[in-house]
Amino acid sequence: MKLIRFGAPGQEKPGIELETGKRIDVSAFGKDYTEDFFAENGLEDLKNWLAENKDNCPEIDLQERLGxxxxxxxxxxxxxxxxxxxxxxxxxxxxxxxxxxxxxxxxxxxxxxxxxxxxxxxxxxxxxxxxxxxxxxxxxxxxxxxxxxxxxxxxxxxxxxxxxxxxxxxxxxxxxxxxxxxxxxxxxxxxxxxxxxxxxxxxxxxxxxxxxxxxxxxxxxxxxxxxxxxxxxxxxxxxxxxxxxxxxxxxxxxxxxxxxxxxxxxxxxxxxxxxxxxxxxxxxx
Known part of the structure; x- marks a missing residue:
């Protein structure tokens, strides 16, 4: 996976960049990419969540600022x-x-x-x-x-x-x-x-x-x-x-x-x- 964070400084939300280059908002997953995310098996949980929910995630404009x-x-x-x-x-x-x-x-x-x-x-x-x-x-x-x-x-x-x-x-x-x-x-x-x-x-x-x-x-x-x-x-x-x-x-x-x-x-x-x-x-x- 390719993890991104996007939005205005201090207000970034979590996202994913797909193999196609498309970027999707995964805020609905409920976790940002913090210390707790990595400590609590977040990568595996996010991978499993995406398998069920990827198609429902909003697309991110490629002009959106990345954090x-x-x-x-x-x-x-x-x-x-x-x-x-x-x-x-x-x-x-x-x-x-x-x-x-x-x-x-x-x-x-x-x-x-x-x-x-x-x-x-x-x-x-x-x-x-x-x-x-x-x-x-x-x-x-x-x-x-x-x-x-x-x-x-x-x-x-x-x-x-x-x-x-x-x-x-x-x-x-x-x-x-x-x-x-x-x-x-x-x-x-x-x-x-x-x-x-x-x-x-x-x-x-x-x-x-x-x-x-x-x-x-x-x-x-x-x-x-x-x-x-x-x-x-x-x-x-x-x-x-x-x-x-x-x-x-x-x-x-x-x-x-x-x-x-x-x-x-x-x-x-x-x-x-x-x-x-x-x-x-x-x-x-």
């Missing part, structure tokens, strides 16, 4: 420097164990919402990433069983303000958590939709020009390793998202460096997970 396909997960955990060439362009060593940081859940927006360049920002950057959605509580999980905890996958643009992240004191989180810095979607593809998440092409364009183009086969740490590793330090809750890192081609790594300006258009996609598009806008009081 993030998961409603406010408890955590958005990110893995840094998880492609060797990106570590190189960042001037950092390939890590010997996964680098973990957080993005605030308040950064999450819909896939095609504007990205707002923060107040006083000079170095807002882009990062196409594969997000892994957790399907059940995971604590001290082994690599061998890690994939049993995956509900599905989602496209994520891990926007970053490099001065805030790297040139100011403290942790990376403050350069990662600005409002609008985590567009998710267009949809959550359930695990059965993506047979091999370790062989997906991913790309990003800036104003129509390819900046990032790679494949998830280039991970330094694969998905089972990452889930297992993170779960040694914190419980991953249903609906939580692990963003698995970005390939080379970010603005910080270009010569000369290139950062977002108002009016820039960022488009990105991952094989099997659709595409998204954000227009950069200046911060306004």
């Amino acid at each position: 993030a396909p998961v409603k406010r997960p408890s955590k958005l955990v990110c893995i840094g420097l998880n492609y060797a060439k990106h570590a190189e362009e960042s001037g950092m060593e390939v890590p010997s164990e996964p680098v973990i940081f957080f993005k605030a859940s308040s950064a999450i927006v819909g896939p095609n919402d504007d990205v707002i360049i923060p107040k006083d920002s000079q170095k807002t950057d882009w990062e196409v990433e594969l997000g892994v959605v957790i399907g059940k509580k995971a604590s001290y999980v082994s690599e061998e069983e890690a994939m049993d905890y995956v509900a599905g996958y989602v496209l994520h643009n891990d926007y970053s303000e490099r001065e805030f992240q790297l040139e100011r004191l403290g942790q990376w989180v403050k350069g990662k958590s600005c409002d609008t810095f985590a567009p998710l979607g267009p949809f959550l593809a359930t695990k059965d939709e993506i047979p091999n998440p370790h062989n997906l092409n991913l790309w990003l364009k800036l104003n129509g020009e390819i900046k990032q183009q790679s494949n998830t086969s280039d991970f330094v740490f694969n998905i089972p390793q990452v889930i297992s590793y993170v779960s040694q330090f914190m419980s991953l809750l249903p609906g939580d998202i692990i963003s698995t890192g970005t390939p080379f081609g970010v603005g910080m790594g270009l010569k000369p460096q290139r950062y977002l300006k108002p009016g820039d258009v960022v488009e990105l996609g991952i094989e099997g997970l659709g595409t998204s598009k954000q227009v950069a806008k200046a911060y306004r009081e």
Whole structure:
């Protein structure tokens, strides 16, 4: 299944994108895509409900705004420097164990919402990433069983303000958590939709020009390793998202460096997970 959420910000309703591309409203199912939905066998229940009710669901206009396909997960955990060439362009060593940081859940927006360049920002950057959605509580999980905890996958643009992240004191989180810095979607593809998440092409364009183009086969740490590793330090809750890192081609790594300006258009996609598009806008009081 491909899970979507649609409607005005803060008023999104649950939906499904069918194989035909048609989108249907599944509000009558009675549950949004929350932590409780994933924890309480919601994916299987929704699948069974659709078998009986799909034809009675209202169709959604394809022009309708999409929100993030998961409603406010408890955590958005990110893995840094998880492609060797990106570590190189960042001037950092390939890590010997996964680098973990957080993005605030308040950064999450819909896939095609504007990205707002923060107040006083000079170095807002882009990062196409594969997000892994957790399907059940995971604590001290082994690599061998890690994939049993995956509900599905989602496209994520891990926007970053490099001065805030790297040139100011403290942790990376403050350069990662600005409002609008985590567009998710267009949809959550359930695990059965993506047979091999370790062989997906991913790309990003800036104003129509390819900046990032790679494949998830280039991970330094694969998905089972990452889930297992993170779960040694914190419980991953249903609906939580692990963003698995970005390939080379970010603005910080270009010569000369290139950062977002108002009016820039960022488009990105991952094989099997659709595409998204954000227009950069200046911060306004």
